[in-house]
Amino acid sequence: MVIEVQHWSGAGNRFVIVDNRKGMISNPLDVILVRSLCQRKDLPAAEGLLVLLDLNETDSKCYYDFYNPDGSTGVMCGNGARCAVRHAASSGHLERNLIELILNGCMYCAELIGNDRVALRLPVYKDLRLIESWTYVNVGSHHVVIDARDIVQSIEDFHRFDLIRFAQEHLNSYRKKVGIESLNLTIAYPTVDQQIVRIRTYENGVFDETQACGTGAVSTAIAFWIRNIIRQVKIQLIPTSQRMLTVHLDINTEREEIIQGMTLEGDARQDTTSSQFDIDSMRYL
Ligand SMILES: N[C@@H](CCC[C@H](N)C(=O)O)C(=O)O
Numbered sequence: 001m002v003i004e005v006q007h008w009s010g011a012g013n014r015f016v017i018v019d020n021r022k023g024m025i026s027n028p029l030d031v032i033l034v035r036s037l038c039q040r041k042d043l044p045a046a047e048g049l050l051v052l053l054d055l056n057e058t059d060s061k062c063y064y065d066f067y068n069p070d071g072s073t074g075v076m077c078g079n080g081a082r083c084a085v086r087h088a089a090s091s092g093h094l095e096r097n098l099i100e101l102i103l104n105g106c107m108y109c110a111e112l113i114g115n116d117r118v119a120l121r122l123p124v125y126k127d128l129r130l131i132e133s134w135t136y137v138n139v140g141s142h143h144v145v146i147d148a149r150d151i152v153q154s155i156e157d158f159h160r161f162d163l164i165r166f167a168q169e170h171l172n173s174y175r176k177k178v179g180i181e182s183l184n185l186t187i188a189y190p191t192v193d194q195q196i197v198r199i200r201t202y203e204n205g206v207f208d209e210t211q212a213c214g215t216g217a218v219s220t221a222i223a224f225w226i227r228n229i230i231r232q233v234k235i236q237l238i239p240t241s242q243r244m245l246t247v248h249l250d251i252n253t254e255r256e257e258i259i260q261g262m263t264l265e266g267d268a269r270q271d272t273t274s275s276q277f278d279i280d281s282m283r284y285l
Contacts (some may be wrong), residue, residue, distance in 0.1 A: 002285065004274045005036075005037060007046075008087060010079030010118075011266040012211035012241020019085050021054060024102065031071030037277060038069035041284035045069065046208045048080050048201065055088055061098040062088035064103050066142040068205025071112035074104055075182065075205075076140025078214020080117035082268040085110040090270070106140065119265040120214075125222055129178065136178045142204070143219035144174045148189040148228065158189045158198060163209050186216040188223075188237075194230045197221075197237045198208035212239035214264050221247035222259060243267055 001022055004015040007266045016037050020027065025267045029051065036133055054063040064084040076159060085099045089112055097112045100137040101120075110120045124281065127138035137144045151166070152158045167185050175183055203212035219236040233249045250261040276285040 002238045002276050003069075003279060004116065005277045005284075006087065007040070007043060008050075008083040008189060008269065008270050009241075010039035010083045010212070010214065010240060010268040011243040011245050013239075014044060014052055014079055014211060014223075014271075015083050016040065016048075016049045017050045017052065017083065019052045019091065021052060022223055025051075025215075027053070028065065028073065028168065029067060029071075033279070033282060034067045034071040035069060035101070036282040041275065046076055047206050050084050050087070052084075052087065052091065055092050057092045057094055059100065060098065061100040064088075064101065066104055068203075070205045070207070071110070072182070072205045075142075076103065076106070076122075076215055078122070078216075078218060078264045079212055079268070080118060081108060082110065082120050082214065082264070082266065084260070085118050086268040088114070113265070115277070116267050116269045117265065118268045119203050119263050122182070122262045122264060124260055124262075125219075128222065128226065130227070131177055134174075135219075135227065136174075136180075137219035137222050139215050139218050139222070139250040141215045142178070142180050142183050144178075144183055144185045145216075145218055145220050145223040146185070146187045147224075147227075148187040148198075151187065152189070153187060155198065158200075158234075159202075161187065161226070163187060163202050165202050169205045170231060171202075179217075184211065184213060184216055186220055188220040190224065195236065196222065197230070198237060199237050199239050201239070209240060211241035212245065212266075213241065214245065214266070217245040218247050218262050218264050221262065223251060225249055225259065
């Protein structure tokens, strides 16, 4: 059986999307199938897979599952969520610009902005720990955020820094300290005026540096706010792809300036024409 696979990116973070509303593939997806779908033909490998399960046009409500390229699932993907919302809008005639997204069973609200932007609302983080000079944040996926100025001397060094090697050498010690296996690691370098933060993320489930990580951007904004590194509530972050992400922190000024929610905004677009994938041979045609 042949299915159509769409190619999307959110701030450069690359995804494949399959519409499984007719139930052509059995849910949850087989690990080998997920891996094969992410190994694209003539395109760089996808950094995640989204599966459309259901779409209610009248309620503007959509249901998707997200998978990492290694087949693991159940975690939040900020850029994937934004692509899912745009994909839903392009797959049906949604009544509203405010979309309810159910991703891996968790509910999020998102707003379509212009032709290719999405602002995704996230609930307050589930866990936050300041450990030595780094920060652990759980926003539905697990992140270690490192102030890159602790490990490099300049912004040039930041871009040259061997993130993959650093992650491979240090992730086990971070995993032991927080007691969580599926950690993502972001290094973040603020500009001198702190208006912009450059970020690079090594992602769990991809086991490589990705072009961008939405929840990594959100976690960086939270970590830098809590540590007083930045004080503005609208934070612009430039990931590896150079496609800017904006995080808005919703601060409760009446209660000790606590963060009560976050919004992640950036582009989400279909990159190229769809591909055909043969499920029986698990190959792109
Ligand atoms: N790219 C994502 C994060 C996806 C989840 C991550 N790989 C994990 O396993 O935690 C994003 O945009 O948030």
